[in-house]
């Protein structure tokens with residue numbers, strides 16, 4: 001039985017990944033310092049004999065862990081969280097990633113980096129393909145995350161070139177679903193919680209900025225395929241190509257919850273990307289992957305989850 005290490009395994013994506021890996025027959029070690037994650041997310045597998053949880057900060061070298069595969073997901077992912085803790089965020093992306101790569105080198109394992117569409121910054125090309133080099137502000141409030149993730153990718157390719165480490169890089173676009181933290185400020189969770197409470201929906205700016213939302217089950221399938229089914233070390237975009245305006249997302253959520261939509265407009269945060277949309281030709285052609293869950297179904301599942309926990 002192969003062992004898989006998931007850093008950030010108690011977070012939103014990590015918790016789904018750990019559960020899926022156990023279900024398909026792997027032994028899973030989850031490392032998480034619970035900075036933005038929660039044991040609640042992994043409650044269902046905590047006692048599973050094939051699961052081990054280690055409360056550890058990846059900025060401290062990882063010792064006495066043996067794994068065949070490593071998914072490196074540890075990093076705060078919501079703009080609200082990473083802008084509150086910018087130094088911790090860039091440190092985790094650089095020092096934490098170095099520690100993960102050292103472990104992988106020692107274990108002769110394969111490692112997948114959870115990179116992000118944020119490496120494209122506020123993109124000037126649409127949709128964004130893996131070849132696009134991006135438009136990132138290195139000194140802005142998002143830089144701890146954007147530049148941190150770019151540096152993490154650099155480390156991955158340098159460990160590959162210098163030490164032959166076996167790498168995979170997924171550039172993940174906005175993903176949503178159950179186990180998102182209800183207070184982490186991301187748009188889907190914010191809008192659902194606001195609508196469920198009957199509060200006004202906080203649209204930043206005019207709401208014409210776009211994102212492309214991928215349901216978590218689809219994303220996890222993509223990550224697993226990329227890790228186990230493909231010998232491709234170049235980055236692969238994973239996301240749903242359906243691009244929507246933020247004001248459309250707000251109206252859909254209110255419609256599904258059955259609320260009359262009341263909007264509270266707030267200032268658009270600086271460097272907030274105006275458009276974001278993945279070109280997923282590589283994932284489709286090489287991984288035979290594309291998202292199956294449409295926005296309405298994904299939102300219904302997510303609303304059900306937030307109703308249950310609130």
Ligand code: NAD
Pocket residue numbers: 007008009010011012013014031032033034035036037038056057058059072073074075076077078092096114115116117171172173174175176181
């Ligand atoms: P999340 O905040 O829910 O999960 C991140 C997890 O990492 C948390 O459990 C947190 O406690 C843990 N963590 C943070 N710093 C750590 C450290 N120094 N040591 C150990 N654990 C640490 O976020 P998520 O949405 O699940 O994102 C997971 C990964 O996927 C992140 O790397 C993120 O950048 C990437 N990603 C996510 C999205 C998305 O839409 N969800 C999009 C692009 C990329």
Ligand code: UDP
Pocket residue numbers: 078079080174185186187188190191202203204205209211246268269272273
């Ligand atoms: N947003 C919004 N209202 C909110 C939260 C976010 O209008 O309450 C907008 C935000 O300005 C951005 C988009 O929704 O344009 C997605 O924001 P999120 O924080 O989820 O992730 P991002 O894609 O910016 O990393």
